[in-house]
Amino acid sequence: MTERESLRELITDLVAAAPTAESGPSPDLWAKVEELGLGEVAIDESCGGSGGSVEDLVVIVEALARHGQGLPIIEINTARWILGESGTAVVGSGLATAVLTDLTEEQLLADGLSIRSVGWGRHTDLVVLCPRVGRPVLIRTNDSAVEIEECVDLSGTPDDTVTVGPSGSREILDPAPSPETIRARFALLQSAALVGAVRGAYELTREYVKTREQFGAPLIKIPAVAGSLATIRTKVLEGEAALESALSAWPGEGFSGSTTPIFSARVVAARGATETARLAHQLHGAMGVTSEYPLHRFTVRLWAWRDAGLPESEWARLVARSAVERGEEWVWTELAVVSSS
Amino acid sequence: MATTDIVFADRELDEIRSTVRALTEEWHRRGLFQPRSDSWVRSFDLEFSKELAARGLIGMTWPARYGGGERSNVARLAATEELLRAGAPVAAHWIADRQIGPSILRHGSDRLKDEILPGITRAENLFCLGMSEPGAGSDLAAVRTVAHRVEGGWRLTGRKIWTSGAHKATHAYVLARTEKAERKHDGLSEFVVDMSESGTEVTPIVDMAGEHHFNEVAFDDVFIPEHRLIGVEGQGWRQVVEQLSFERGGAERVLSTYPVLSAMIDACSHADEPAALTQLGTLLARLGTLRRLCWNVAHSLDQGKAPVQEAATLKLLGNEFERDVVSVAREVLSGHDSRPDSIFGQALLASPGFSIRGGAADVLLSIIAKQEARA
Numbered sequence: 219m220t221e222r223e224s225l226r227e228l229i230t231d232l233v234a235a236a237p238t239a240e241s242g243p244s245p246d247l248w249a250k251v252e253e254l255g256l257g258e259v260a261i262d263e264s265c266g267g268s269g270g271s272v273e274d275l276v277v278i279v280e281a282l283a284r285h286g287q288g289l290p291i292i293e294i295n296t297a298r299w300i301l302g303e304s305g306t307a308v309v310g311s312g313l314a315t316a317v318l319t320d321l322t323e324e325q326l327l328a329d330g331l332s333i334r335s336v337g338w339g340r341h342t343d344l345v346v347l348c349p350r351v352g353r354p355v356l357i358r359t360n361d362s363a364v365e366i367e368e369c370v371d372l373s374g375t376p377d378d379t380v381t382v383g384p385s386g387s388r389e390i391l392d393p394a395p396s397p398e399t400i401r402a403r404f405a406l407l408q409s410a411a412l413v414g415a416v417r418g419a420y421e422l423t424r425e426y427v428k429t430r431e432q433f434g435a436p437l438i439k440i441p442a443v444a445g446s447l448a449t450i451r452t453k454v455l456e457g458e459a460a461l462e463s464a465l466s467a468w469p470g471e472g473f474s475g476s477t478t479p480i481f482s483a484r485v486v487a488a489r490g491a492t493e494t495a496r497l498a499h500q501l502h503g504a505m506g507v508t509s510e511y512p513l514h515r516f517t518v519r520l521w522a523w524r525d526a527g528l529p530e531s532e533w534a535r536l537v538a539r540s541a542v543e544r545g546e547e548w549v550w551t552e553l554a555v556v557s558s559s
Numbered sequence: 560m561a562t563t564d565i566v567f568a569d570r571e572l573d574e575i576r577s578t579v580r581a582l583t584e585e586w587h588r589r590g591l592f593q594p595r596s597d598s599w600v601r602s603f604d605l606e607f608s609k610e611l612a613a614r615g616l617i618g619m620t621w622p623a624r625y626g627g628g629e630r631s632n633v634a635r636l637a638a639t640e641e642l643l644r645a646g647a648p649v650a651a652h653w654i655a656d657r658q659i660g661p662s663i664l665r666h667g668s669d670r671l672k673d674e675i676l677p678g679i680t681r682a683e684n685l686f687c688l689g690m691s692e693p694g695a696g697s698d699l700a701a702v703r704t705v706a707h708r709v710e711g712g713w714r715l716t717g718r719k720i721w722t723s724g725a726h727k728a729t730h731a732y733v734l735a736r737t738e739k740a741e742r743k744h745d746g747l748s749e750f751v752v753d754m755s756e757s758g759t760e761v762t763p764i765v766d767m768a769g770e771h772h773f774n775e776v777a778f779d780d781v782f783i784p785e786h787r788l789i790g791v792e793g794q795g796w797r798q799v800v801e802q803l804s805f806e807r808g809g810a811e812r813v814l815s816t817y818p819v820l821s822a823m824i825d826a827c828s829h830a831d832e833p834a835a836l837t838q839l840g841t842l843l844a845r846l847g848t849l850r851r852l853c854w855n856v857a858h859s860l861d862q863g864k865a866p867v868q869e870a871a872t873l874k875l876l877g878n879e880f881e882r883d884v885v886s887v888a889r890e891v892l893s894g895h896d897s898r899p900d901s902i903f904g905q906a907l908l909a910s911p912g913f914s915i916r917g918g919a920a921d922v923l924l925s926i927i928a929k930q931e932a933r934a
Contacts (some may be wrong), residue, residue, distance in 0.1 A: 424931065442930035450873045451927055458857060462847040482844035489841070534840030535833060541843055542827045543835070549645060549824065553847035555854040556569050 222277050228254075229281035242374035243289045251282075257291055257299055265302025271338050272403075276410040283414030284421075286515030288373050288522075290315065292407040297346045300354055300400065304391035310341025316354075317380075318404055319529045323352020323390070331382040335526075340366050341379030346391065348400045355516035356389040357382055372522035383444050401536070402477045403482040405529045407519070412487035412523050413457040419498045419516035420450045427501055437501070446497045453490035460486040463555065478552040483536045488530035491520035569690060571630075572637040579638055583645035584850060586610075594713045594818045596906035599811045600723050601772050603647035608682035611642075611649075617656050618680035625672055626680035632857035636810060640850070643814035644821075650724060650772070655679045655686035658806045663751070666790030666798055674739075674786075675730070675751060689719035689733035689752070689776060690799070697919065699734075699841065700743045700796060704749060706783065713737075713783040714753060719776060725774040728754050733778070734795055747795035748915045751787045752765040752778070764898055768899055768908035768926040804926075807917050808856035808870030812877035816884040816906045820846070824892045838887045839903030845880050868930050873883040878914045885910050 232254075236247035251257055259268025260275040263335070263338060275295065277552070282289055297316035301307075317336045326347050341358070347355045357364055363386030371377040382388070397405075427437040427447055437443045440447040445456035467476040489532050495517040499506045540548035586592055586607065595602055613619055619635040621627025628634075642649050660679050663671055678684035693699035704717025725731065730882055731752045738746030752759070758781040764773040790798050820842060828838055852873045859866035885906045890902050899908060914920050 221703065263742075330762045428932070436844035438932050441925070441928075444932060445921070445924045447931055448927035451931055452870075452876060455869065455872050456848055456852070456876055459851040460844075463847055463851045480848055482847040485841055486848045489845075531833075531837045534838075534844060535836045536840065537843050538836040538840030541824055541839070545823045546824045549843060553843070553850055554640075555851050556572070 219379070221274070225274060225277045226281045229285070231280070232365075233285040233287060235314065242370065242376070244287065247287060248289050251289060251291065255352070257294055260295070261299050261302050265305075266307060267298065267302055272406070273465055276406065279407050279410040280414035280461070283411040283519070284418040286415070286418050286512060286519070288375055288411075288519050290375065292404065293317070293337035293449055294342075296400070296407070297344065299403065300346050300391060300394055301344070301356075304354075304393065304394045305358070313338075313340060313341060314344035314346060315342045316346040316348055316400075316404075318348050318401065320528075321347075323349045323355065325349070326352075326355040327390075329384040329481075331380075331386075333373075333380045333382075336366075336370075336378045336380045337526075338376050339380050340376055342367055345380055347398055351397060354391045354394050354400070356391055357386060361386050363387075371526070373518045375522070380450050382547055386398050394396040398477055401482045401528075402468070405477075405480045406468060408523060408526055409464055409483040409487040412484075412491050412520065413454075413461045415516050415523065416450075416457050416487070416490050416494045417454050417511050419494050419513065419520065420454050421452060422516065423447065423498045423501050423515060426505075429550060439495055443501060446501055450494050450497050453494050453525055453546060457490045458486050463553075466556075476552055478509060478540065478549060481533050482553070484533045485537065488533070492523045495520045565787075568631075568633075571634060571640050573594065575616075575634055575637045579616065579641035579645075579894045582610055582614070583642065583647045587645070588664045592648045593647075594821075595902070596646065596816045596818050597909040597912070598646045598818075599649050599815070599903065600652060600912075601770060601905075601909065602646070602648035603650040603727060603772075605651050605682065605685075605727075607648045607713055608651040609684075611652070612680060612682040617652050617682060618660055618676065621660060621676060621680070623665070625676035627676070630924065632860040633854065636853055636857040640810045640814065640853070640868060642902045643810055644817050646818040651727070652682050652734075653811075654688055654724070655684060655730075655840050655891070657809060657811075658688070658802060659730075659751075662749070662802045663730075663920065665801075666749075668786055670786045671751065671789065683873075684730055685724070685728045686720045686727035686730050686732055687725040687754075687774075687776075689722055689725075689731045689879070691719065691721045693718050693720045693775065695857050697915075697922075698779070699799070701745070702734055702743075703746055704733065706733075706737050706748065708737075712785040712787070714748070714780045715783055716749065717780045720773075720775045722761075722774045722776050723772045724755070725776045725913070726763060726771070730778065731759075732752060733791075734799055737792055737795075740793075743810045744796040745795050747799075748792050749789040749798055750783050752781060752783055753787065756781050758782075766908075768905065803917065804865070804867045804870055807874040807923075808853070808866060810850075810853050812874040813846070813853060813880060816881045818902055819888045819892075819906045820884050822902050835891050838856045839891065841888060842880070842884055845876075845883075847879055849877055852881070868927055870917070871923045871926040874917060875920055875927075877910075878920065881913050882910055909918055910914075 220320055232250050233294055237245050255268035258268040259270040260478045293315045295316035326349055343503045345357050363383035367379040369377050425446045430437050440510045460483035464480040467479040505511050615628045616638050619630045623629050692835040706713040706715045724809040733750045733752050737748040740746035760777045761773045763771045785895050856866045856869050888903050898904050
């Protein structure tokens with residue numbers, strides 16, 4: 219068994235053992251993931267992480283999503299990674315989350331702030347605010363000037379608004395990964411989640427149309443149904459290819475600086491999510507929209523994750539801006555596949 | 560692959576890309592070609608093909624014995640990608656290099672291989688595809704062209720249509736009926752036919768862009784020597800299906816409109832319009848993934864696998880992409896040149912062909928679906 223396969227099997231076992239939550243993430247599953255140190259994978263052991271590679275982390279995130287599970291692993295792992303890189307203790311400082319903002323470091327340090335879509339915010343002690351330009355800024359939720367307004371995303375996952383009053387203390391994290399690198403890590407992990415959920419929705423739908431009989435035969439015998447399933451299949455293949463390209467742009471030790479394949483994967487995975495959710499519901503008919511049937515565990519997450527962190531369109535503009543700035547030959551080379559990947 | 564092998568392989572690919580770029584850039588600078596969409600069907604220049612041949616860039620994966628380069632399919636992809644990117648005039652050798660050479664290599668007799676393949680690698684043997692027939696539409700197996708046995712070979716009679724480049728080709732690949740069978744897929748055979756043989760007549764079909772690449776080809780009792788049969792008599796259908804699944808997985812299913820995308824990157828540098836940038840970025844993101852899918856297909860072939868579903872997926876998604884490039888260009892390049900022979904006009908007028916040749920979208924979906932139902 220390859221390392222990837224054994225990680226996937228581990229996740230399958232964990233999911234099977236944990237009771238499913240009515241809505242949002244399963245607390246039992248999250249507790250188990252934390253207990254095993256999976257939320258600290260791809261963070262140096264010297265910084266209090268569990269070690270392992272970004273590839274391992276991608277496999278974990280993808281596998282969880284494939285089972286229709288949405289955990290705050292992306293935000294929390296990314297926060298721990300940034301803290302670790304900046305020399306802040308990852309363990310013992312409390313639970314941390316991270317959020318992408320469209321503000322500069324300077325703006326994050328200005329008087330008052332209101333930051334939306336802070337994943338898991340209400341349960342955390344530390345929030346790493348990631349700027350568009352400059353260094354990340356750390357705030358503490360026990361600060362009397364910090365308030366948390368509870369909200370959830372489409373899938374019922376805490377997605378809170380954090381406000382910081384003028385007197386709220388803010389700590390610049392330095393040294394820290396560049397904004398580009400932080401965005402790339404978010405994009406890579408979100409792509410993994412999207413691709414995993416696309417595959418999960420595909421597998422559920424395939425099983426359904428092969429077993430459910432109507433008009434005297436399994437649904438898949440109807441050419442239009444078979445064609446729609448095949449379309450979802452192409453979205454799986456496309457998403458997985460995009461994810462492979464993104465992963466190979468993030469090699470071993472450090473970050474190569476090639477964000478185009480990673481942001482591209484994020485866009486392709488989001489597009490695949492839209493198409494997959496639409497077709498999976500179409501093929502399931504009314505059965506698919508009930509709360510009892512598990513399809514919604516995939517589709518609401520696909521809808522929520524398409525625009526998580528930054529909306530799909532913003533990732534597309536990031537790809538376009540660097541291409542336009544540096545020219546056709548540069549972006550052509552960025553998007554080339556090399557054997558070593 | 561060991562690390563040193565990987566480094567070596569990457570260096571090989573870089574060298575191939577540099578070789579192609581040096582050539583296309585020089586030819587472009589000297590005004591010897593204008594980059595254009597669909598260049599692998601519509602841009603014919605024998606001298607350019609000969610330049611590629613001189614650099615070992617035709618028959619790259621074939622054995623040295625037949626003039627080939629014994630390189631990987633991944634290496635060939637590096638070359639074809641760069642050629643399509645440049646919109647270079649590659650139509651003269653494209654079909655022979657992509658499709659007929661490999662088919663002869665797999666099924667042909669030693670004599671046929673010795674006779675035909677080295678000439679392809681020198682850009683001397685140029686092929687056209689005699690598959691579709693008048694009245695048959697997309698029903699490829701509805702073959703009425705007949706080859707009957709005579710002493711020393713066969714006599715061929717019938718008509719083929721939509722034969723790109725027949726007016727310039729030295730040879731035709733022809734699918735013909737050699738036996739009346741109950742099932743129309745049985746009793747077909749594949750042949751190599753000399754276009755200079757008497758009884759062969761080529762009539763041009765001008766397309767809606769005013770361009771001439773299509774033809775109708777009539778064969779009237781044309782002699783084919785015995786050894787020009789490809790593979791096994793009566794097994795033509797099985798062989799041609801294999802050939803088609805192979806030809807689907809190439810970069811020309813993605814990059815036919817690349818010159819338009821390239822022009823859009825330049826056009827967007829003058830403006831910061833969010834809507835245009837979103838569309839451009841989405842196209843570039845899709846391009847990256849499609850190039851990975853091309854690479855995956857080539858890599859699978861190198862490992863001796865038959866990536867049928869992957870190749871069909873690549874063509875389906877690739878054709879969608881090629882078409883969407885033209886749609887976005889309508890907005891981003893609007894107000895620019897929209898003559899029929901402009902970069903945009905050429906692409907738009909060529910675009911209906913993208914999802915007809917090599918299998919319509921619905922056919923590709925059914926290929927993918929068949930595998931889904933099976934497993």
